[in-house]
Amino acid sequence: MSRKNKVCVVGSINMDLAVNAERMPEQGETILGEGFAMSPGGKGANQAVAAARMGAEVEMIGAVGDDSFGRLLVSGLRDEGIRTEGVRTMPGTATGTATIILSGGDNRIIVAPGANQQVSPELVRTQKEKIAGSSVLLLQLEIPIEAVTAAAEIASDHHVPIILNPAPYQKVPGELVEAASYITPNVVEDMAMRQESFYSRIEHKLILTKGEEGAAYSAKGKMETIPSYQVDVKDTTGAGDTFNGVLAARLAAGESIPDAVAASNAAAALSVTKTGAQAGMPTRAELEQFLK
């Protein structure tokens, strides 16, 4: 069975709603904002898009509500060439949203997980074939941890390598980190993981994103750092998602860790030169042009 280039993502799908205001409203106060933007988000969906733009065949497994946001998000994923048969529409539930108030350099965010919260182990198991038939399974922590673990179990049973992006950070069950082939924390998540008793057992699996310092991976018992590219930074939103999606696509294509990390580091650098999470993610052609 040929499993090359197939990335399966089990994760979150959100609509991000951002409003800009001169100042934050006080308690009980209504003020006029200056602009509003709606953009597709959720770590799962973002990483799926980054992988698809690299040319991977991507399967998305997750859930949206039976509402206009859900329909928009699913059709947006399809437009990227992502297969969405594994995205369940949950009746009577809202699609996940992140409501963001931006003011000056400050931001305040409320995430309403909605349908993402209903991605259960049972739902994941109904999609077993998609996970088992993929070259790489890509996971984050924006859906219930039991569902993440269920997906990892299926992948392990079928010898499918797993990339675990432990974000947003929460305590991860030992069996999940054991099952993961690669774990991709940012610096803050890595600090949190260091407190866990399992840390010494997972160090060899680490691929660390270090913001403007680039990325590092474990090789022969030590961390090998790849410096970042000097770029004109516009918006770092989605840099981590770009990194993870591209890493999955490159590993699915059969690349070595050093080569895949180097490509992800370059793609993530490109993503920070543009505003928006998904909007800033490069295509394979754009990445090749940048690396020329």
Ligand code: ATP
């Ligand atoms: P975010 O939450 O902003 O999406 P993150 O905290 O998950 O990001 P980071 O480690 O900040 O992840 O960044 C991911 C990758 O993006 C880095 O490993 C690097 O390759 C690239 N990157 C981030 N910031 C910069 C920068 N200022 N210049 C160049 N590359 C960057």
